Amino acid sequence: MMQRWGVWLVRALGMAAAAAIVVYVVDSAAYKLRGSPQGTVVVSQFLSVPLKGQKIEYDYQGSANASCAKALFPHGGLEPCWHLRRNPNQWEKL
Numbered sequence: 401m402m403q404r405w406g407v408w409l410v411r412a413l414g415m416a417a418a419a420a421i422v423v424y425v426v427d428s429a430a431y432k433l434r435g436s437p438q439g440t441v442v443v444s445q446f447l448s449v450p451l452k453g454q455k456i457e458y459d460y461q462g463s464a465n466a467s468c469a470k471a472l473f474p475h476g477g478l479e480p481c482w483h484l485r486r487n488p489n490q491w492e493k494l
Contacts, residue, residue, distance in 0.1 A: 427472045437470040441484040449494045466490070 431437070445461040468481040 424473055428475065431469065431471045431475050434470075436476060438478065439468050439470050439481045440465045441468050441481055441488065442466075443484060443488045443490050445490050445492065447492050447494060461492075 442463050443466045444463050447459045447461050449457045449459060451457055466484055467478055468484045469475045469478040470481050472480060472482075474480060
């Protein structure tokens with residue numbers, strides 16, 4: 401009985417991995433066929449500065465336009481636009 405569960409689990413994991421690879425390949429092909437579309441999203445930039453006594457100071461640096469890829473996954477070193485819209489705060493450590 402346990403061997404059946406093990407075989408079923410291995411097959412399910414293999415199918416999930418194959419599906420993820422297919423989705424990435426289709427997304428990459430669609431991104432390239434559409435001419436590598438890019439967009440911009442307004443993000444807030446913050447700087448975290450370490451202080452004495454293991455304290456941290458957070459400084460607001462302002463807002464800026466960030467380039468993004470109009471795709472499901474990152475392409476060309478750019479984050480997807482949907483991800484930047486959901487996470488508009490960018491943190492940088494000093």
